[in-house]
Amino acid sequence: MTTPPQNIPGTHLNSAFQPILSLSHQRHVGYEALIRATQTDSGETLTPGEIFARATSATELHALERTIQSMHAQAYNSLPPSGDNPAWLFLNLNQRLIASGEYKETLPKALETAGLAPHQVVIEMLETPGDNQRLADAVSWFREFGCLVALDDFGTGYSNFERLLELTPDLVKLDRSLIQRAVEEHAEGQRRILNNLVALIHEAGSLVVLEGVETEHQALTALDADVDFVQGFFFARPTLVGPQSPPDLGLEPLRQITEKFTEHALEELTQERSFLRPYGQAFLRAAARLEAGTGLHDSCADLIKMPYVQRCYVLNGRGEQVDEHVLPKRCGYSADPATARDRLFAQVPDQRYRPLIDTQGGNWLRRHYYRDACMELRRLKVSRPYRSSTGNHICVTLSIAETPPAESSPYVLCCDLL
Template sequence: MSMIDIDPPGFRPPRPVAGDAGKRRTVLYGAYTVFSVFQPVFSVSHRRAIGYHASLRAHGEDGGQIASHEVFTQAARRGDLLELGRLAESLHLGNFHAFDSHDEWLFLSLHPAALMDTIYGDALLASLKALGLPPHRVVLEVPEQAGGETPRFAAIVDGLRKAGFLIALGGFGAKHSNIDRVWHLHPDIVTLDPGILAQASEHSHLERVLPGMVSLLHESGQLVLMGGLATERDALIALECDVDFVQGQYFAGPSVDPVQPQAAAGRMDALSAALRLRVAERERMQAARLAPYVAALEHASAKIVAGDTLPDAAATLLALPEAARCFLLDASGRQIGDNVLPHGSVSQRAKRFRPLLHSEGASWERRPYFIHALRTPGRVHLTPPYLSINEAHLCVTASIATPAAAGEMQVICVDINWEAAAHHG
C-alpha cells in the first residue's frame, strides 16, 4: 500500500515548508523531501545548453525515490496543491540561482490553476527580485490545453509577457492542438508534444510532415523545441526537421547540477555528420530510382524538338512503371492540351478525383517544376515529393524546358507516383 493510502482518520501532515539538504534547497511535505532536478535544453546551432527545464523529485523517509506525482496527488487531496506548487516554484528558482550561470533560461511548467491565479505574476516577480534574477531569464511553459480560448486567459499570458517573461506553449500537436492557438497566444517558443515524435518514428509519412509543421511555426514567429529524444534516430528526426532546441535523455537527463558548457557539442557534431550521410544516401537512392525517368524525359524532349506530338514523344516515358501522366506547358506556365496518360484503365483513386483529372488550360506558373525548368533550359529538374493535385497522393515531377517551333520555350513534365516508387525502392 502506498504512503498516500495509510493516513489514520483525522491525520493531516504538516503544511509544505521550505527545508535544506546540504547546499540545495528542498521542500518538506509530510514524510516527503521534495527537491529540484534540471534537464538541459540545447540549441542545435549553438551546440550548448541554453536553458534548463525544472521538475520535481521526491524521497521518502527511508531515502528511497518516490514518484513526484504521488506528492501532488496527496497535496490535491488535502487542498495544498497551489501552496505546494508555489513552494516548488520557489525551490526551482533558488536552486537555479545557485547555478554558476549567467545567460541560460529557466523553463518552468505552469499548473493551469496557478496560471489563472490573478496574483501569480506579482508573486513570481517578487521571488525573482529577491534572488536578483530578471524575468527574461524565465520561460513560463503554458500547457497546450490550459485556459481554453477565454479572453481572461489570453490577457493573463499577455500580462506575463509584458512583465518580461518568455512564454512557451507546451504539448503542441496533441489532441485538439491547432495553429490558431499559437496565433492567439503569440508564444516565444513552441514545444512539440512527445507523441508526435513517437508517431513519426513509426510512420514515415508522418516523419515527412514534421519539417513542414516546424517551418509553419517558424513562419509564425516561434522558436521550436522538441523534447523526449531518447535515441539517435529521435535526434536525427529533430535535426532534419530544423528545430531550434532539443531535449532528452539522448543528450542529458535531469540532474541536480548543471552540465558542462560543451557537454553536447561532440554529440551535435556527430549527429550533423550522420545526418549528412543519411541525406546523401537518400539522395543517392532517389537519383538511382529516378534515373530511368530522367533519361526517358530527355529522349521525349528531343522528339518534341524534332516535331513529334506529346503522345508519341512520351510513349517510352509513360511505359515506365510509376509514370502517372505527361503534360506540356507554354512559356507562361499554361498547360497545352490535356494530360497524356499511360495506356490502360484509370485507377480507382483517379476516378475519385475525376474533377481534377482534366487540366487543359490550367496554370502551373507558380509550381517549382515550371520555374526551375525555365531558368536552365535543357536540364531535367526534379521536385521533392509533394502532394499531387490530380490524385491527392505524393508524386515527384520531372521537367525540362525546350524550344518550341516558333522559338518560344515549352516545358515537358512527367508526374511520378512517389508512394508506389518509394515502396518498390
Template structure:
C-alpha cells in the same frame, strides 16, 4: 497591488539546505529540484535548464503527477507548485552567472485575474538576484479555458521581460490558433510528434514543414522528449532551434548535470547525419538522373513527329513512374494522361478529378519553372497529386515543336525516390543518341 505566482514567499519554513543544495518539505514529502539541459542545435551547447520537481516519501519516489493528484484542494496544489519553483530558483543560482535560461513550469491554475500584473513577481525575482529575461515561463494550458485571460497574461509577462513558452504543442489544447493569438517566444513540441515522425513516413514529411511553419510565426521551436538516436537525427535535420530529452541528458541535481557527453553526441550525430544525407542524396540523384534522360528522349521523339504514346513508352515502364502528360504554353493539358507502372487505381471518392485533359496547370511550379527555362529539366518538391491523391514528384521539361512550346511532365511516386534500391540504369534500346547536350532539336 495584485498578488502573483509566489516563488519563495511564505515557503521559507518549508525549505532547508543540505549538502550544498536546497530541498523542501510538503506535508511528509521531501521535494527536490532536478534540472534537464536544453541545447541549441546550431550552437551545440546548453542554453537553458528546465526545473523539474522530484518528490520522495521515505525513500520511495513519487511521480509529480501523483503528487499533484493527491492534493486535496487548489490551494494545496498551488503551494506545492510554488514550492517547487522556489527550490528551482534557489538551486539554479550556482550556474546563474553563465547567462543561461531557467525554464519554470507554470500550471494553468496560476493563470487567473489576480496574477495578471507581473510587478510583484519581478520584485521577488530581484530579491533573489534574477531578472525576467533569465526566466522562461513554461505555460501548461490544460486547465486554461479562458483564451482572453491567457492572451492578456502572456502579453503582460512578455512586456515585463519574461520569456514565454507554450508547452506540449501537438497534444491537448495547444494548436496553431493559440500560437497566433499568444505569440509566444518559444513553442515546445510534444514528444508524440517526433516519435510519430520516426515511425511513419507521412508524419516525417510533415514534421520539418510544421517546424518551419511555427518558426514563421516568429517563435523558436524546442523539440522535447528525444530518447533515441533516430529521433535526435531527425531533430537535427529539421529547422528546430533547441532539443531536450534523455538521449542528450537525463534530469539530475544541478551539481550532477553533465554536459560534455551530450556535446560529444552532437559531433557524432553531425557526422552520421552528413553521411546519411550524402548517401540519400546520391541515391535520389541517381534515380532522378535516369528520369531526366528518359524525359529528354521523349521530348526529342516528339520533336521528330513521333506520337505521344509511342514517344513515352519507355518512360511509363520505368519503375516509380505514376503518369506522363503534356501541357501547352498556356498550361492547359493537351494530351491524355498515360498511366505508369507505379500508378494506383484512382480512388472512386475522387472521381471528379479523374479526367484531366483540358485542365489548366499553369499555377503549378512544374509548369512555370519549366516554361521559363526551355530545355532545362525541373524537379518539383513532393506534393499531393491528382487524381491519384498520392505523394508525387513532377519532373518536367519545356521544349519547342512546330513553332509551339510545350511542357512534358512525368509524375514519379515519391516513395520510390525515397527508398534505397538497386542501382538505377538507363534502358539500352532507346534507339537514339542519349547525349543530353544534343538531345533537343533547335
C-alpha cells in the same frame, strides 16, 4: 556552488535540469527546470502533481509557486557555464496560478531575487479548456514582461491550430506521443504528418521543440523532421545541479546522432541523384526540343517511355495547363485524346480517384514546382515528394521555365514521376 534544497512542511524540494539542444547550433540553448520532491520522514519520491495537490487553498498555492520559482531561478545560476553562449531557463507555471493571475507578482520577485533578466526565461504553458481570453492575456503579459512563451504538449489533448494562431507562441513543444507514433513499424504516414506539422508550425512563426526523444531511432526521426530543438532521455536525463555537473551534458549523443544522420542523408542524396539523373537528362532534352518548336508529344516521346513517368504537361504564365497532357502507353496513351482518356480511366489502379485523373484545364499556380521554376529560367527544378492531386500516391515533379521569343511571361514544362 550548489543551491540548497528548499523545504515545505513534510516535503524536501530540489531543482533538476534537463538540457534542450539545438540541432543546428549543436549545443545547449536552454534547460527545463523540473521539481524533485521527497517526503521528509520516509524519503518517498513525490510527483509534481502530488506536490501541488497539497496546496488546498489559493494562498498555499501561491506560496508553493513562489518557493519553486525562486528555487529554480537560483539553481539556474549554479549551472556550469557552456562557453560564452547564453541559455534559456524553461519554467513551467501551474495552471491554477495562470488562472489566478498571481504570476504577475511571483515571477518578477523570483527573477529579481536570483538576478535573472526576463529575456533569459521561457514560460511553458499548457492548452486547457476554459477561459481562452485569460490564457491569451497571460501570454500577452509574459511577452510585455520580456519573457518568451512556449506552448507545451502540442499535438494531443486540446491542441488545435486555431489556438496556435491566436496565441502565436515563440516556441511550440511537441508532445512525446508524436515521435512515438512516427517510429512505429509501417508508420510512414505518421512520419509525414510529423514533418508537415513541423513545417506548418514554422510557417505560423514558431520554433519547434520535440520532447520525449528516448531512442536513436526517435533522434534520427527528429533530425529528418527538421525540428529546431530536442529534449529527452536519449540525450540527457534531468540532473540535479552540483559541483560535479558536466557542462557538456547531452552534447556527445547529439554529435554522434548528427554524424550518423549526415552520413545516411548524404548516402540517400547520392542515391536520389543517381536515380533522377537519367530522368533529368531526358527531361532537359525534351525541354530543348519544345523550345525549338517541336510539339509536346514529339518533344516528350523518349521521356514518356521511361519507367515511373506519370505524365508531361505545359503550364502557361498564369499556371494554367495548356492543351492536353502526354501520358505513357501503360496508362492508355494514344494519338486520339478522347481514346487516351477513356483507356486511362479504365486502367486507374484505384477507381475511387477517377475524378482526379484528367488534369487538362487545371491551374497549378500554387504549386511550389511551378513557382520555383519561374524564379530561375532554364534551370531544372526537382520538387520534394508530395501527395499527388491525381490519385492515392506520392510523386515528384520535374519542372523548367522557358520564355518563348517575343513573350514576356514564361511557360513551364512539367513531368510527374511516381
